[in-house]
Amino acid sequence: MPETDSNPIREAIAEAIAEHPTILFMKGNPEAPACGFSARTVAALQSLDAPFAAVDVLPDPRIRQELSAISNWPTIPQLFVKGELVGGCDIVMEMYESGELAQTLGVERAAEETAEPLSAVAQPAAGLSIENRLG
Amino acid sequence: MPSAEELKQRIETAIPGARAEVEDYTGGGDHFRATVTAEAFAGRSRIEQHRLVYDVFGAEIGGPIHALSLKTQIAQPAQAQPAQAMPS
Numbered sequence: 001m002p003e004t005d006s007n008p009i010r011e012a013i014a015e016a017i018a019e020h021p022t023i024l025f026m027k028g029n030p031e032a033p034a035c036g037f038s039a040r041t042v043a044a045l046q047s048l049d050a051p052f053a054a055v056d057v058l059p060d061p062r063i064r065q066e067l068s069a070i071s072n073w074p075t076i077p078q079l080f081v082k083g084e085l086v087g088g089c090d091i092v093m094e095m096y097e098s099g100e101l102a103q104t105l106g107v108e109r110a111a112e113e114t115a116e117p118l119s120a121v122a123q124p125a126a127g128l129s130i131e132n133r134l135g
Numbered sequence: 136m137p138s139a140e141e142l143k144q145r146i147e148t149a150i151p152g153a154r155a156e157v158e159d160y161t162g163g164g165d166h167f168r169a170t171v172t173a174e175a176f177a178g179r180s181r182i183e184q185h186r187l188v189y190d191v192f193g194a195e196i197g198g199p200i201h202a203l204s205l206k207t208q209i210a211q212p213a214q215a216q217p218a219q220a221m222p223s
């Protein structure tokens with residue numbers, strides 16, 4: 001695939017994927033998902049008590065465009081674990097139900113500790129760091 | 136505006152041997168749910184299976200087709216014919 005000389009958005013996305021062991025690109029943020037598919041995916045991660053970074057793709061349409069170019073995946077949300085695309089909402093839900101998701105994320109299916117509030121689990125700051133790099 | 140029937144036919148045409156059940160689950164012609172069964176999925180990861188289906192529609196996904204929820208299944212190879220007695 002021919003690379004353009006400089007594509008800061010794509011580079012920021014690739015970096016975020018590389019930096020965060022679990023990162024979810026979604027519409028809205030974990031506290032206020034802006035789409036049912038994103039909401040379901042967040043709920044699955046939360047119920048496993050899995051820490052994840054979240055990036056809101058809505059603020060700039062180029063984020064979604066570049067993300068899909070990198071991942072070869074047309075829809076949002078997209079979950080990446082250890083730099084690899086795991087899937088969108090359908091695949092994540094299937095994996096959640098089968099127990100594969102917990103395995104992929106390296107968490108116990110039944111969280112032993114009381115679930116922490118979502119704000120403590122998610123790291124929506126990743127969204128900001130990407131946006132900051134756009135300027 | 137695409138219809139569930141149109142999506143079904145396009146999937147079945149594009150992926151040889153595929154069987155698709157497509158449902159327009161809001162009735163609005165833009166949110167679909169599809170279960171696709173194909174032998175072509177064998178040996179491919181779930182991601183690759185879904186990509187095969189998404190690729191049928193290209194940029195229409197996220198455009199006119201706002202959502203296409205997928206479930207893919209690997210078709211069992213066509214039922215083996217009962218062994219014919221070899222001509223003796």
